[in-house]
Amino acid sequence: MDTDLYHARILELARDTSTEGRLDAPTASATVNNPLCGDRVTIDVIVENADISVLGHKVRGCALCRASATLIGAHAPGHDAASLKVVAGAVTAMLKHGGPAPDGPWQALEAFRPVADHKSRHDCVLLPFQALVDALDQAD
Amino acid sequence: MTVDMAVLRAEFPILSTQVRGKPLHYLDNAATSQMPQAVxxxxxxxxxxxxxxxxxxxxxxxxxxxxxxxxxxxxxxxxxxxxxxxxxxxxxxxxxxxxxxxxxxxxxxxxxxxxxxxxxxxxxxxxxxxxxxxxxxxxxxxxxxxxxxxxxxxxxxxxxxxxxxxxxxxxxxxxxxxxxxxxxxxxxxxxxxxxxxxxxxxxxxxxxxxxxxxxxxxxxxxxxxxxxxxxxxxxxxxxxxxxxxxxxxxxxxxxxxxxxxxxxxxxxxxxxxxxxxxxxxxxxxxxxxxxxxALDLETATAHVNRLTGRILDGLRERPGIRVLGPLGSQGRAPVISFEVDTIHPHDVCTILDHHGVALRGGHHCAQPLMDHCDIVGTTRASLMPYNDDSDVDALFEGLDDAMARFA
Incomplete structure (x- = not known):
């Protein structure tokens, strides 16, 4: 394969179910659908003192979508809406314009760089971020 | 009577193109077929x-x-x-x-x-x-x-x-x-x-x-x-x-x-x-x-049915694959949808694309059927008379690669 989209780290993240699951009493929830393929992501958040304290998610989607949701589940708690929207913008720019991966733990998003060459798959990575932003907007 | 595949395929200029360095194996005909030079x-x-x-x-x-x-x-x-x-x-x-x-x-x-x-x-x-x-x-x-x-x-x-x-x-x-x-x-x-x-x-x-x-x-x-x-x-x-x-x-x-x-x-x-x-x-x-x-329809249909049979047989032989639709070639067109256990259709299609194989994955604009089957979508291979055995071989080579990656 000339561009290994499905490298070991992506497959590992896709299989990781440690952050999966819905929350019983979230501050806000958002579900987004990808009309192209029918994939669906739901993200629940509990927001305390402006920061996400707990995040749960349910994904009916491809490996890229599940891997993206796993990283969100792992790294979004402890951050506020403004900083997470910056991350969402950065991963979008990384895929669409070749920008750098976001800083800190979000450097892990570098794993998705091979997706940049597959425009039809960008939304697979971005769908969980869209759900995250929608949930944060509702919690606001 | 057999289809002279070399002659038939030569009428479709796009079939000689390459995709990601591989010969094109176009199996997305149910979405759009290719045009012969005459058209x-x-x-x-x-x-x-x-x-x-x-x-x-x-x-x-x-x-x-x-x-x-x-x-x-x-x-x-x-x-x-x-x-x-x-x-x-x-x-x-x-x-x-x-x-x-x-x-x-x-x-x-x-x-x-x-x-x-x-x-x-x-x-x-x-x-x-x-x-x-x-x-x-x-x-x-x-x-x-x-x-x-x-x-x-x-x-x-x-x-x-x-x-x-x-x-x-x-x-x-x-x-x-x-x-x-x-x-x-x-x-x-x-x-x-x-x-x-x-x-x-x-x-x-x-x-x-x-x-x-x-x-x-x-x-x-x-x-x-x-x-x-x-x-x-x-x-x-x-x-x-x-x-x-x-x-x-x-x-x-x-x-x-x-x-x-x-x-x-x-x-x-x-x-x-x-x-x-x-x-x-x-x-x-x-x-x-x-x-x-002008196409010899009887010969072309027999050819496409044989390839359909090959695909259906090959899918049945592989564990974890389920065909949505008639399992025989009778009463069906060469449109074959299947679900690969644990692999999303778009992941299958992207990996197959790297093998030069064009497939369609997703709900195929039939979301009520997908909901009824409780699945997000399927992978679909669809044939026209210009397809040949090399297309079926490439389909299974790519499918085996996808299944090995996600094993």
């Missing part, structure tokens, strides 16, 4: 020697364009077995053909009248009827599907009533490939005086159909799935129905006279073709169906 040449010749508007001009090019456009209509009529070219209305494709029927035939319906479609329909044979329901208060009823992906015609007696005015079904499912038993549908419709509309998008590519012989009332299909260009398709309907139906869109080309107070309309079919039509595309479609009619 490409017909479009190019028209655009370089006869490009003009149709029906109104009196100069030479306009007459050439009008002749070419109407000759294409006659070719299409011959291909689908229409009684006359006037029964063929050019549209932009199947979707616009069904929308035309929903608007114009729908205008003849009343609140409480019933329309029947099935759970496995393409969205283009669902959404226009829902919109008609919202406009005119018709009632929509849905035929279920069988476990092997066919429309469950055993339920016709239960679903079709004296209020049924139209039964609108896929001739061939774009997901399962199942061929609908049209005789049973027509019999049920005739019992209650209902009309029958067929979505022929997946049937027309696999040989001439006989709209008059089937006893149906409407037939919709797309040119780009039958060796033709994009942006052209047709709605066939019985002449008396078309004459009775009001126009869909208003504008130039579809009128007889216009005053500021009122308009009288051109006769069928032109009253349904407002504005400048897709002329070169129609010419291309005419060339496409002529090409298809």
């Amino acid at each position: 490409i040449d017909a479009v190019t010749t028209h655009e370089t020697q006869a490009r003009a508007n149709v029906l109104r001009g009196v100069h030479t090019l306009a007459e050439r364009a009008t002749d070419a456009y109407e000759n294409a209509r006659a070719d299409v009529a011959r291909y689908i077995g229409a009684a006359a070219p006037e029964e063929v209305v050019f549209t932009s494709g199947t979707t616009s053909a069904i929308n035309l029927a929903a608007h114009s035939f729908g205008a003849l319906l009343s609140e409480g009248d019933e329309i029947v479609f099935s759970l496995l329909e393409h969205h283009s044979n669902i959404v226009p009827w829902q919109m008609l329901r919202d406009r005119r208060g018709v009632v929509l009823k849905v035929l279920p599907v069988t476990d092997d992906g066919r429309i469950d015609l055993d339920c016709l007696d239960e679903v079709v009533t004296r209020r049924t005015k139209l039964i609108a079904l896929a001739h061939v499912s774009n997901v399962t490939g199942a061929v609908t038993d049209i005789a049973r549908v027509v019999a049920a419709a005739r019992d209650v005086g209902a009309r029958v509309l067929l979505d022929g998008a997946q049937a027309v590519p696999h040989g001439p159909v006989d709209v008059a012989g089937m006893g149906i009332d409407f037939y919709a299909f797309s040119g780009h799935k039958v060796y033709g260009p994009n942006g052209i398709g047709a709605l066939w309907a019985r002449r008396e129905l078309l004459d009775e139906m009001p126009p869909f869109m208003g504008g130039g080309e579809m009128i007889r006279t216009v005053t500021v107070e009122q308009t009288t309309y051109a006769p069928t079919p032109h009253k349904f073709e407002a504005g400048t039509p897709p002329i070169a595309q129609a010419v291309g479609l005419g060339a496409a169906v002529r090409w298809a009619m």
Whole structure:
């Protein structure tokens, strides 16, 4: 394969179910659908003192979508809406314009760089971020 | 008799292209088929020697364009077995053909009248009827599907009533490939005086159909799935129905006279073709169906059925794969959908793309069927006579790679 989209780290993240699951009493929830393929992501958040304290998610989607949701589940708690929207913008720019991966733990998003060459798959990575932003907007 | 694949494939220039450094193995024909050189040449010749508007001009090019456009209509009529070219209305494709029927035939319906479609329909044979329901208060009823992906015609007696005015079904499912038993549908419709509309998008590519012989009332299909260009398709309907139906869109080309107070309309079919039509595309479609009619259909069908059998056998041999649709090659078209356990269809398709194999993954614009099957989507391979064994070999090579990666 000339561009290994499905490298070991992506497959590992896709299989990781440690952050999966819905929350019983979230501050806000958002579900987004990808009309192209029918994939669906739901993200629940509990927001305390402006920061996400707990995040749960349910994904009916491809490996890229599940891997993206796993990283969100792992790294979004402890951050506020403004900083997470910056991350969402950065991963979008990384895929669409070749920008750098976001800083800190979000450097892990570098794993998705091979997706940049597959425009039809960008939304697979971005769908969980869209759900995250929608949930944060509702919690606001 | 065998298909001379080298000769046949040489007629399709795109088949010699490469994808990601690999030879192209095009198995997404149910989405769009490829065009033979004869069609490409017909479009190019028209655009370089006869490009003009149709029906109104009196100069030479306009007459050439009008002749070419109407000759294409006659070719299409011959291909689908229409009684006359006037029964063929050019549209932009199947979707616009069904929308035309929903608007114009729908205008003849009343609140409480019933329309029947099935759970496995393409969205283009669902959404226009829902919109008609919202406009005119018709009632929509849905035929279920069988476990092997066919429309469950055993339920016709239960679903079709004296209020049924139209039964609108896929001739061939774009997901399962199942061929609908049209005789049973027509019999049920005739019992209650209902009309029958067929979505022929997946049937027309696999040989001439006989709209008059089937006893149906409407037939919709797309040119780009039958060796033709994009942006052209047709709605066939019985002449008396078309004459009775009001126009869909208003504008130039579809009128007889216009005053500021009122308009009288051109006769069928032109009253349904407002504005400048897709002329070169129609010419291309005419060339496409002529090409298809020249094909040795019996040999081509046997060839495609053999490849279909190979794919079905190969899928059955692999653990964790489930075929949605008939498992045999009888009563089905070469449209094969399958689910790979634990691998999303788009992941399958992306990995296969790196093997040069073009497949379609997703819900195939049939979300009600996907919901019924409780799946997000399927991977679909679909064949045309220009496919060969190397395409099937590449499909399974890629599939084995995908399954190994996700094991």
